[in-house]
Amino acid sequence: MSSSKELIMNRDWCKGCGICAAFCPKHALEIVNGKVQRSEGSTCVLCGQCELRCPDYAIYIAETEGEKEQWVKSY
């Protein structure tokens, strides 16, 4: 699937409250060892529900052009 948008997680800011995982309509997120990560084999549809409700701004949808690419690749 080609998309110019990506889900980006900043695990330095994540406090592991689990709000993103609980309200993800595709169950694409999980909390492991107190930090957010993508669930194995899940599909993210880039709806952005997690970004709206993350109290710590640790997860968001971004365009992947240019410099941002490095952050997408790092997780």
Place this chain on the structure above:
Amino acid sequence: MTVNTGDVSKKTQKMSDLIYKYMRPEHLPHIWCPGCGNGIIMRDVAQAIENLGLSRNQTIIVSGIGCSSRAAGYMDFNTIHTTHGRALAFATGIKLANPELEVIVIAGDGDLAAIGGNHLIHAARRNIGLTVVCMNNNIYGMTGGQYSPTTPTGEFGTTAPYGNLDRSFDIAGLAYGAGASYAARGSAYHVQQTVSLIQEGIRNRGFSIIDVASVCPTYYGRKNKKGSAVDMLKWQRDNAVTPEQAAKMTPEELHGKLVIGLLHHTQYPEFTYQYNELIERLAKEREDHE
């Protein structure tokens, strides 16, 4: 330290463009507890400002004391962190000195309705052009979970170990009763709706209050066995009713529900507008007299 001009092409840390543009990244992550609703509501305010296209230099964020009031430190505008309960008094001064500014007050329920209760009713009575976003977590979080004016009857706090005897304040209703021209209630769960309510509140020329139900899993949630932040947000999702639905419900049915949406909107003359008109009129009279 470099000055953040809000130019997202200069972003060097992992965060969304909205956060980079309107927050102070050097102060993030914030110190609010995991799952605290205040972070969600602070983002709502930034999103509303972004949607309206307000200038960062023409927008002032004023806050008092409390968990919620730390928002003034995190948001990158002209901000002022004032004394307990007096955010509205400082904001009134700022608005009167320069009515062109967009003044947004971020306060908690204790700050706004208890310590600053008198300022709230009189700012509302004046209908001065301020927008107040109340992060209402039903408890004094920063000082250790004492019951606040919005703690529901019978619920627990560290100072109410056998349950709170008092009835709780409806902050939006209180401000409207005192003369505010715009009163609405949002919640941490209902993000898009809360953003549009804050937006309408900023656009309203008079005194606007948006009472946003936050979640405090650390004190209110733990003292009242409400579960985790996720459980508390699910409660907001499952128990929210619109004002239209609420109008058809009996008080018994409404018990334990959260009425969210636009509650009241009327037009009254705005205070700074009337004040400046008075100055102009008197200046003209004096001129004519001379």
